[in-house]
Amino acid sequence: GGMEPFPPPTEDDEEEEDWLRPQSDGRAAPPAPTGPSKSLSARNTACRVIVHIDLDCFYAQVEMIRNPELREKPLGVQQKNIVVTCNYEARKLGIKKLMSVRDAKEKFPQLILVNGEDLTQYREMSYKVTDLLEEFCPLVERLGFDENFVDITEIVEKRLKLLQQTGCSQVCVSGHIYNNETINLQDTMHVRLAIGSRIAEELREAVHARLGLTGCAGVASNKLLAKLVSGTFKPNQQTVLLPESCRDLICNLEHLHKVPGIGYKTTKRLETLGLKSVCDLQAFPSAILEKELGVSTAQRIQKLSYGEDDSPVTPSGPPQSFSEEDSFKKCSSEVQVKEKIEALLANLLDRIHKDGRKPHTIRLATRQFSSTNKWFNRESRQCPIPPHLIQKFGKESSSIISPLVDILMKLFRKMINVDLPFHLTLLSVCFSNLKDLPSSKKGSIGFYLTEVSPPSASGNNVQETEDVSQGQAS
DNA sequence: TGGGGTTAT
DNA sequence: ATAACCC
Numbered sequence A: 001g002g003m004e005p006f007p008p009p010t011e012d013d014e015e016e017e018d019w020l021r022p023q024s025d026g027r028a029a030p031p032a033p034t035g036p037s038k039s040l041s042a043r044n045t046a047c048r049v050i051v052h053i054d055l056d057c058f059y060a061q062v063e064m065i066r067n068p069e070l071r072e073k074p075l076g077v078q079q080k081n082i083v084v085t086c087n088y089e090a091r092k093l094g095i096k097k098l099m100s101v102r103d104a105k106e107k108f109p110q111l112i113l114v115n116g117e118d119l120t121q122y123r124e125m126s127y128k129v130t131d132l133l134e135e136f137c138p139l140v141e142r143l144g145f146d147e148n149f150v151d152i153t154e155i156v157e158k159r160l161k162l163l164q165q166t167g168c169s170q171v172c173v174s175g176h177i178y179n180n181e182t183i184n185l186q187d188t189m190h191v192r193l194a195i196g197s198r199i200a201e202e203l204r205e206a207v208h209a210r211l212g213l214t215g216c217a218g219v220a221s222n223k224l225l226a227k228l229v230s231g232t233f234k235p236n237q238q239t240v241l242l243p244e245s246c247r248d249l250i251c252n253l254e255h256l257h258k259v260p261g262i263g264y265k266t267t268k269r270l271e272t273l274g275l276k277s278v279c280d281l282q283a284f285p286s287a288i289l290e291k292e293l294g295v296s297t298a299q300r301i302q303k304l305s306y307g308e309d310d311s312p313v314t315p316s317g318p319p320q321s322f323s324e325e326d327s328f329k330k331c332s333s334e335v336q337v338k339e340k341i342e343a344l345l346a347n348l349l350d351r352i353h354k355d356g357r358k359p360h361t362i363r364l365a366t367r368q369f370s371s372t373n374k375w376f377n378r379e380s381r382q383c384p385i386p387p388h389l390i391q392k393f394g395k396e397s398s399s400i401i402s403p404l405v406d407i408l409m410k411l412f413r414k415m416i417n418v419d420l421p422f423h424l425t426l427l428s429v430c431f432s433n434l435k436d437l438p439s440s441k442k443g444s445i446g447f448y449l450t451e452v453s454p455p456s457a458s459g460n461n462v463q464e465t466e467d468v469s470q471g472q473a474s
Numbered sequence B: 001t002g003g004g005g006t007t008a009t
Numbered sequence C: 001a002t003a004a005c006c007c
Helices: A016-020 A058-066 A088-092 A101-107 A120-136 A153-165 A188-211 A223-230 A243-251 A264-272 A278-283 A286-293 A295-305 A334-355 A387-394 A398-415 A445-452
Strands: A050-055 A075-079 A082-086 A112-115 A140-143 A147-151 A215-220 A238-240 A321-331 A358-368 A378-384 A424-435
Touching: A050 A120, A050 A188, A050 A223, A058 A075, A058 A082, A058 A120, A075 A088, A075 A101, A082 A101, A120 A140, A120 A147, A120 A188, A147 A223, A153 A188, A188 A215, A188 A238, A215 A223, A223 A238, A223 A243, A243 A278, A264 A286, A278 A295, A286 A295, A321 A334, A321 A358, A334 A358, A334 A387, A334 A398, A334 A424, A358 A387, A358 A398, A378 A398, A378 A424, A387 A398
Parallel strands: A075 A112, A215 A238
Antiparallel strands: A050 A147, A050 A215, A075 A082, A140 A147, A321 A424, A358 A378, A358 A424
């Protein structure tokens, strides 16, 4: 049959091998050689086909899978006093994301709430989705727990050639076409996007069949557009954007803040300049914009306002950091701080153990109470983890936990003067700078990299974390 | 407003 | 270490 089975079969051909194999580590990859056999997606930015996959009310879906009784009932996922997300039964009743529990109960007192403060289940399901998408194609970039970008240019290219060989002139679109545009078979980009829509359908179907999750997809020629178009038909549907409707999509955005990449701060500054809409930004003199925001941001966001985005789909690979945080009304003694830290640490050590890599940096973050500006006043201190402790990460947590608590308490005292009264509303512990095992195995790639690597400018390439001048919190 | 994440400076 | 961005 014409349908291809799910992981693309390793069938035929020459240079295919190149892109089918993800590098062992996506981000540590050396600068790409610009040879003649460079993959098309990286060479040609104008002709890409990108899918954005956005799971429907992700946390609520995970909870409904865990407890199917909740399926047909209005369900909210609660963190502290907030309903962070809810299923569609609840949305029908007017419950909104990030609504306070008070408002939600007022709207509908029988609303079922489950606590979603522990992200473990969501995180695990999230990576199952990403892993599944990676079976189709190595270029998968995560955005939060519930969104992924997939660069399917190469798959589309392969199917296009197949179609051309068989002389088949029929192309069928899956799902919606933005603005109800019609496909022009003479236009090769139209045909590519149509093929892209079939692949998007297959991705969504695989996610549903294998994991039981539904979601939306957007198909377009870059990440910005794919993301924007994926939301046009909302639960469990998909939409493809043809180039002719690009303007339409971008100009229909009611506000600058809706453009991914233009956040709270830059929206405020743009408003200061008198800009209100995306069209305002398109028409604004670039020289003035550059003076206000700096050349790089100015040029980037002005391109975004035209729907242009040449940023690549960067494979996320394994996480760069592991963190856990807890917020509360009040924490005001060192003893309380220590208790909170111990709880955060226990879960983190478990996660790091399962990951297998070793963190080389540890960070503590706090939020201090302040009546004005309650959000955003976070501070942090970090330091390298002493080498003798790094080794112990794989083993039982019993021997490593108390030295880590000691380090974290030192970092805490560095941030907070404990001789004065304090009032914390959040504590967060983060492990980062993750490395594979010390790995001095002969014959492994690590052997050659560590032994042959040239001396750094400082003349020391071993254990140079340089996070903090003193080496450790003191 | 939660409990996470990323990259750039 | 912070600031911006994303969910």
